[in-house]
Amino acid sequence: MSTVISAGTNEGGQELQSRSELTAKELFREVGSVLRLSESEAAKLAEVQTEAPEDQTMIINMGPQHPSTHGVLRLMLELQGETVLRCKPIIGYLHTGMEKTGESLTYMQGGTNVTRMDYLSPLNNELVFSLAVEKLLGIDGDIPERAVWMRMLLSELNRMSSHLLFLATNGMDIGAVSMMLYGWREREDVLRFFQKVTGLRMNHNFIRPGGVAADLPAGWREDVLNILENLPSRLEEYDILMTGQPIWRDRLQGVGAITAREAMALGATGPILRSTGVAWDLRRDVPYLRYEDVEFDVVVGQYGDAYDRYAIRFNEIRESMKIVYQILDHMPSGDYRIQNKKVTPPPRARIDESMEALIHHFKIFTEGFKVPEGEVYVGIESPRGEIGCYIVSDGSSNPYRMHMRAPSFVNIQALPHMMRGGLVADAVAVISSVDPVLGEVDR
Amino acid sequence: MSDAVEQVEQTVETLHGCPVVYSHEQRVLLVGRDQYVAVVKALTDDGFEMCIDLTGVDYLSLPNRTVGAGVKPERFEVVVNLLSLTKRERIRLRVQVPAEDATLPTLFDVHPGTEAHERETFDMFGITFDGHPDMTRILMPEDWDGHPLRKDYDAGFIPVQFKGSNS
Numbered sequence: 001m002s003t004v005i006s007a008g009t010n011e012g013g014q015e016l017q018s019r020s021e022l023t024a025k026e027l028f029r030e031v032g033s034v035l036r037l038s039e040s041e042a043a044k045l046a047e048v049q050t051e052a053p054e055d056q057t058m059i060i061n062m063g064p065q066h067p068s069t070h071g072v073l074r075l076m077l078e079l080q081g082e083t084v085l086r087c088k089p090i091i092g093y094l095h096t097g098m099e100k101t102g103e104s105l106t107y108m109q110g111g112t113n114v115t116r117m118d119y120l121s122p123l124n125n126e127l128v129f130s131l132a133v134e135k136l137l138g139i140d141g142d143i144p145e146r147a148v149w150m151r152m153l154l155s156e157l158n159r160m161s162s163h164l165l166f167l168a169t170n171g172m173d174i175g176a177v178s179m180m181l182y183g184w185r186e187r188e189d190v191l192r193f194f195q196k197v198t199g200l201r202m203n204h205n206f207i208r209p210g211g212v213a214a215d216l217p218a219g220w221r222e223d224v225l226n227i228l229e230n231l232p233s234r235l236e237e238y239d240i241l242m243t244g245q246p247i248w249r250d251r252l253q254g255v256g257a258i259t260a261r262e263a264m265a266l267g268a269t270g271p272i273l274r275s276t277g278v279a280w281d282l283r284r285d286v287p288y289l290r291y292e293d294v295e296f297d298v299v300v301g302q303y304g305d306a307y308d309r310y311a312i313r314f315n316e317i318r319e320s321m322k323i324v325y326q327i328l329d330h331m332p333s334g335d336y337r338i339q340n341k342k343v344t345p346p347p348r349a350r351i352d353e354s355m356e357a358l359i360h361h362f363k364i365f366t367e368g369f370k371v372p373e374g375e376v377y378v379g380i381e382s383p384r385g386e387i388g389c390y391i392v393s394d395g396s397s398n399p400y401r402m403h404m405r406a407p408s409f410v411n412i413q414a415l416p417h418m419m420r421g422g423l424v425a426d427a428v429a430v431i432s433s434v435d436p437v438l439g440e441v442d443r
Numbered sequence: 444m445s446d447a448v449e450q451v452e453q454t455v456e457t458l459h460g461c462p463v464v465y466s467h468e469q470r471v472l473l474v475g476r477d478q479y480v481a482v483v484k485a486l487t488d489d490g491f492e493m494c495i496d497l498t499g500v501d502y503l504s505l506p507n508r509t510v511g512a513g514v515k516p517e518r519f520e521v522v523v524n525l526l527s528l529t530k531r532e533r534i535r536l537r538v539q540v541p542a543e544d545a546t547l548p549t550l551f552d553v554h555p556g557t558e559a560h561e562r563e564t565f566d567m568f569g570i571t572f573d574g575h576p577d578m579t580r581i582l583m584p585e586d587w588d589g590h591p592l593r594k595d596y597d598a599g600f601i602p603v604q605f606k607g608s609n610s
Binding site for chain 1 (some may be wrong): 554
């Protein structure tokens with residue numbers, strides 16, 4: 001039986017419309033005059049629009065299969081020659097309804113779902129989800145110290161691996177292909193450590209409500225020290241290879257510049273906001289875990305261009321290494337998960353000797369644990385900006401609503417503004433410098 | 444009876460004329476639909492210069508829940524998270540949106556960064572935002588039927604719809 005499902009909606013196309021079909025307000029949005037600019041500034045921006053008659057421009061699709069779009073991002077560009085007049089990102093190609101799925105998974109299973117959103121920093125996703133659930137349960141103050149420091153260790157190593165991958169893809173997009181291989185190689189060292197600790201290279205589901213899934217394996221300290229000792233000399237080389245190279249600087253400096261006011265109006269967070277000179281890092285400004293007990297610097301840019309964003313991420317790797325050294329000194333002994341029978345399954349050995357433990361273990365993995373009614377929002381600093389988790393609980397063992405505030409989803413809103421008036425080749429540098437993860441954009 | 448109501452009203456903390464409640468030590472402002480944009484503007488002047496998040500919730504199966512401070516619950520709720528960089532504070536706004544008239548004025552003129560969030564909320568819940576410059580679907584295909592995150596939209600029930608498919 002073939003039933004063609006009719007489209008009963010009339011919301012209109014998502015594409016970039018030709019300029020003659022747009023109202024003034026829609027055009028305003030695309031030229032960025034809504035960003036609380038003065039009237040004369042806005043008029044200056046609008047001039048570029050009217051300069052080119054519509055029959056001399058063309059609208060082309062960049063993506064969704066373009067190698068520089070980091071996945072399946074489609075950009076519709078209106079070009080006059082090589083100049084980008086307007087740009088509209090079109091997303092949704094990776095949308096798999098993860099927020100809807102999250103409503104039918106228990107809090108116990110939720111980690112496996114959220115970890116797949118930002119697949120380059122899975123541990124940060126798990127962390128923010130766990131923090132939100134713990135806050136709803138009211139156990140956020142009782143997490144054992146070892147679990148807290150382990151979470152910090154993992155999320156900092158994850159920040160390093162994510163930024164190393166940024167160096168690789170940014171290098172590849174700009175044309176420094178050797179950097180791609182180096183970046184992936186260093187990231188692999190970190191992932192090998194993750195595999196040893198969590199059993200998986202990515203999508204770990206290791207940080208769970210109540211603590212972490214397992215204790216650190218024997219010899220973990222040597223492994224971390226190995227990573228930390230190899231990296232500085234290599235980073236030094238990359239610094240010479242890229243930062244010291246005039247072509248590299250010319251490709252990035254002054255490209256995709258954005259001001260602090262614009263970044264804040266667009267809701268951009270993370271390295272994009274910091275590149276404009278706003279020293280805002282949730283690790284320092286709204287400390288979670290034990291970030292108030294470690295010393296590190298918030299790396300801030302000045303010009304808000306692609307070069308600043310590259311330099312910030314580069315130096316954040318060094319800051320993260322500083323934090324990891326301090327974590328190695330601090331790492332307390334003790335339990336790695338909370339001994340609250342409601343949340344934590346009984347230890348494996350107890351299951352063999354106690355019927356109650358077996359029943360309890362079975363129930364916690366089939367039914368999950370109930371979470372009191374309420375709603376809560378928790379935000380932490382992921383490598384890409386503020387990742388937030390908003391959970392509404394109706395008192396059952398599934399979230400009533402689970403929303404993730406994905407930093408990349410908000411950050412790509414800044415793309416049209418950054419690309420405007422630039423060249424197509426610079427558009428590639430701009431996408432790369434925003435470092436979006438499309439799994440998180442589309443969820 | 445009326446005395447008791449007055450006493451309750453006196454003890455409720457308010458901000459810009461809206462009752463404030465606390466959820467796990469997080470400050471939540473219960474805003475009416477008519478004051479919504481004005482309150483966000485006033486909060487922006489108070490230093491909450493960034494709109495971090497805007498999303499919806501469908502409370503279809505919880506019609507008699509208590510919102511707090513005597514606010515009448517509606518089917519939909521729009522939740523806005525504002526952030527102050529200078530004061531290092533957050534505030535959350537919850538706006539009740541009735542099912543029969545699921546519209547809200549847009550925040551686009553105050554915080555242009557809510558553009559994608561409002562489109563997503565429209566896409567997922569069918570809540571429209573008056574004055575939004577581009578009220579189209581953002582994550583679902585543009586000819587999709589229904590709004591997936593509504594509670595009466597069953598996951599895995601609707602066959603996959605794609606343009607040009609004949610199944």
